[in-house]
Amino acid sequence: MTQPLDQIKEKVEHHLAFIYDQVEDVNDYSAISERLLAAIGLSAENPPIIPESYRNLWDESDIMMITYGDSVIRENEKPLESLRYFLEKYCVNTINKVHILPFYPYSSDDGFSVIDYSTVNQSLGDWSDINALADEYGLMFDLVINHCSARSQWFQNFINGSGTGSDYFFTAKLDDDLSKVVRPRTSPLLKETKTAGGLEHVWCTFSHDQVDFDFRNPEVLIAFVKIIRDYLDQGATIFRLDAVAFLWKVVGSTCINLPETHETIRLLRTLIENVAPDAIIITETNIPNRENLTYFGNANEAHAIYNFSLPPLLVNTLVTGDCRYLKGWLMSMPPAQNGTTYFNFIASHDGIGLRPAEGLLTDNEIASLVQAMQNFGGRVSWRTSDMGQQKPYEINITLFDALQGTIKGPDKYQIDRFICAHAIMLGLEGIPGIYIHSLLATSNDYEKVENTGQNRSINRHRWDLEKLEKQLDDPTSQHHKVLTRLSQLIRVRKAQPAFHPNATQFTLQLGDSLFGYWRQSADRQQSIFCISNVADEAQTITLSDINLIGTDCWLDLITGEQINVADVVLNLAPYQTVWISNREE
Template structure:
C-alpha cells in the first residue's frame, strides 16, 4: 500500500548524519549537503512503499562504445542503434561508466563530472535520457590513481589530501574481505613521505575515505550533476566496501547502510521517481540486506541467479535453483529484484556460496573452462585463492552441458532468458547477450584482462548486417528475444512485484506461477532444463477448469481435459488464463 507522508527534510538528513558521524556537528554537515544538492530545507512529500516500475520495464546494459561507427561519437551510435532496433520493447539503458578513466574499462574514474570525449559529451547522454530511463554508475568506493583528487593527495593539497584511506602495513588486516588477489595496500610517495593507501580492487583504484564527510559531500555534488543531466537510475557500484574499520571485515558495516539511506533520501528529494540500485557481488543473504526495510536500495542486483541458472542448464537439474528461489522473500512493495544472467564483468561465484556445493562449483568451473571461459580469483583469509567469477560470453557458456558441447546451444540460451524475463523483478539484459555475441579471444589477448572476453566492440555496419541476415544465430536469437520481451511487457502477471510461487513438477524443469496484483491474470511458467523431452501431467499444474489456458509463446490452447504437456529440450511455455496481445 502506498502511503503519502510529508516530512521535513532537514531532520531526516540530520538523523542519517548522526548515525554516520556521531562526533561531528550534524546540523553544519546537513547545511553543506543541502548546498551541494541545491535544495532547501522545506518539507517534501514521500510515498512509502510505492512502486515506480511495472511489467513494461526492460533495461539493456551496455558500454558507451559497445557499438561504434567510424566518424560518429559512439554515444550517438548507441542512440541510433537503440532507436532502430530496441524500441519499443526496451524502456531503459544502463550506460556503463562513461567518464574519463585509467583502467577497468571505466571503473577507475579520473573525473566524475566529465564524459569521456572518445564517447561523446553530456548532450549525447541527455539525448539518451530523454527517450529511455537512463541508468548511470555512481562509482562510489574508489577512483583512479590519476584523478585530480589523488594527485592532490600526493601533493598534500585540497581537495584530496585527506580523501583516501591509509593504513599501517603492520596492522592486522587479515579479516578484510577481498574480491581480488592483489595486495590490499599500495605504497604511494607523497610530499610527506611514503604512505600506504587502501585499494580494495586494484592499485589503480584507490578507496575513498567516507569517514571524512567532505568525501560524502563531493559524492552528493556528483549525484546532483547526474540528475541534472537526465540520470534517473543510480547503480551504486561496489557500495558494500565504502566504510572501513580496522579489526572488522570492512564490508556491509552499519555506516555503509546509513550512507546508502542518506544518498537515497537526497536523490528522491530532488527527483521523486529516481531509483537506487545497489551492486553487491556477495553471498545471497548479505546482498538482501541492502533492501533495509524498503528504506534503503529500491533494488538489489540478483547476483545468485546467474550461477544457479547456469548450473541448472549445464547439469540438467533445477534442484538448487528451485531451493534458492523458494527461500527468496518477495520484494516488499517499493522494492524489486534486478534480474540479470550476464554482465560486463562475469558470472560471480560468491553469490552461490551455500547454495551450490563445492563439488557443484568445481564441476561448473571445469565445464566453463572447457567452453573457453577464463576464471578470475580472489584471496581468502587463510592465504588461499579461490574462484571469484567466471569470465565468458553467455552464448558460449551455454554451448553444451557438463557432458560437452551439443546441438542445443541456441535453445538453451533462449531458455535462460525466458526464465529471467518471467521471474519476479525487473530484467536487465547485457547487450552482448541480446546480440548473442561470442567469446572475444582477440580482445582478451590484446588487453590481458579476463573480463575482456565478454566486452566485444561491434562495428555498427557489421552488427546490423548480422541482424539482417536471417541465417545468422545473432539475428535468430535477437529476433526471438525481442518477441519474448514484447510478450512479457504486456502481461500484468509479470509486474516486478506480482505474486510468485515455485511449482514442484520435477527437477527436470524450473517452473513457477505468477499472478497479477489484481489477481485477474495467472501465468504458469515452465522451463525444461534438460536435453530430453519432458512430459508434464496437466493435472499437476493445477489449471482451473473455468478458464481456457493459452501458451503466450506459441498461442496454443490447453484445458484441463488435456492429459499432458510435452516440452521439447530446453523448451518453455508460459500458460495464461488471460493473454494480453
C-alpha cells in the first residue's frame, strides 16, 4: 500500500526540525524535505510505500559472509568474479548474504577512505560484477557516512573554495574546547589545511586522510541520500552505516552519540523504508554496550546493531575456560523487539574491539586477554582516554590464531575451540556474520603487516584462489577441516525455527565451565538447549538441570545422536557443543 506524499514530507520535516534546531540559517525545512524526497526517488508518480511496523526482515536461514572484494584472487580474472566463484563452489546452502567491504576507489584504511562513492574500484571489477552478486545474494553495502578521503574531489573543492564539496567538511579553531571529544585514535584531531580562503583546521576523527563531513550543512545530507538511492539501484539490500556514532559534532561536547546523530538515522530510516521496505539498516557503532543498544531507538532507527561485546567476551571465555562474564552479559541483554535484531559476529576485517568490553570485563581481565593475544602473535592498537591515558582499543589477530590455546599457552584444541566459538555464536539470538578468514581458518599475515605498517593487516590476508583450492581439497589441512565443520554447523542451524533471530532465548545456569542458553521457536513447537564446554577438560551435564521433558524425544542436532532422558549425565569433551532439540529438521 502507498500513502500520500504530503504525509511522508511532513514526517521528514519533523526530523529536520529536530536535527537543525541549533543550526543558524537552516530553517526552510519544507524545501529541504522536497529535495530529500526527490533524491530518494519519491514523487506523486512514485508515492511512498507504507512500511509494516515491527516486521522481521530476516529468519533462521540468513547467514552473512564478511569479505573484501579481493579476499580471493585468481590470475587474469576480476576479483569480484573470483569471489562469486568461491561463493558458488564452497558456500552452497550456507551463505545467502554477503557484506562486501568498501569496494569503491579509496586512498587508505583498506577502503574506508572513499575517493568516489559512485564507482567500483576498477582493480576489483565494475557495477556489473556487483549486480551479478546481487542477483544471487543479499548484499550489504558500506555507507561510509562520517568521512571521506582527503584525495576526493569533494575535498579538493574544499581546498579550492568552489564546487560541490567546498562546504562539506567540519572545521574547528585551535582554541576551541575539544577536551571532551571521544575518539578511537591517538593521532591529532585537527588537520591543518591550506585553502583558497586561508588556513583551516579540518576535523579528522580517524586519520588525516579521512576528513569528516559537516552535517550541519543540509547539502551533505542530500548528497548521501542520493548515494543511498544509487546503491539501492545497484542491488544493495542492507546498509551498514560506518562509524555513524561520530556523525554530528558540537564543539565542547563528546561529539559521539549526540541526539542529532540518532535523529539523522531516524530520518534515513524514514526515507529508505518508504521506498524500499525490505531494505535493512545496520549501525556500526564500536562503543560500550549500553550506548550501542540505544541505536535501536524505538524500533525506528537501526533494524540491527552489531553485537560488539560478543567477540572480546567470547574469546576471553575460551582462553580462560570461565564463562561468568559472557553469561552475565547475555543475561543483561534485552530481547530485540520484532522489527529489530542483533548482528552477531566474532571476527571481522577489524580486530577484537575492547571498548565494548569496558564495564563488562575488569581492567585486569582485559590486560590478561591482551597479554594472551600478544603471546599468540597478535598486535594491539591504542587510543587516548579522556584522562589522557593510553588504553588498548583493539586486538589485531585472526580469530583462528586467537584461539590456538588458553592463557596457559598453545595446546592441541585449536580447531575444536574455534568451532566451539562459532557454535555458540550461530545459536544466539540475532543474524550471524562470519568473516571469510574464519571460514578459511586463515592464520596471522605478518608479511602484510610489515608491508603496510598497519596492525589490522594481520587479519586481511589475500588468498591466491588456486593455492586456496589446493588447501581446501586437502583433508589434512586446517582450512579443509574448519570449512567442512563450519559448513555442517551452518546447514543445521539454518533448518531450525528455534534459531530464528527473534526466537525466545534464556540463559542457563550450568557453572563456570559450561556455557548454555535455551531457544524456543515462535510457535513453541521446537526447543533447543545450546550447551558448550568452554574448558580444556571434559565436563558433565546433569540432565535434570536442564529439565528435558520426558515425553519428548531429544537428540543432539550436531551429531544426530539421541539423548536418553533416563541417563543421569551427559559427558562433553573439551570445547564440545551440543544442540539438544526435541525436533529433528
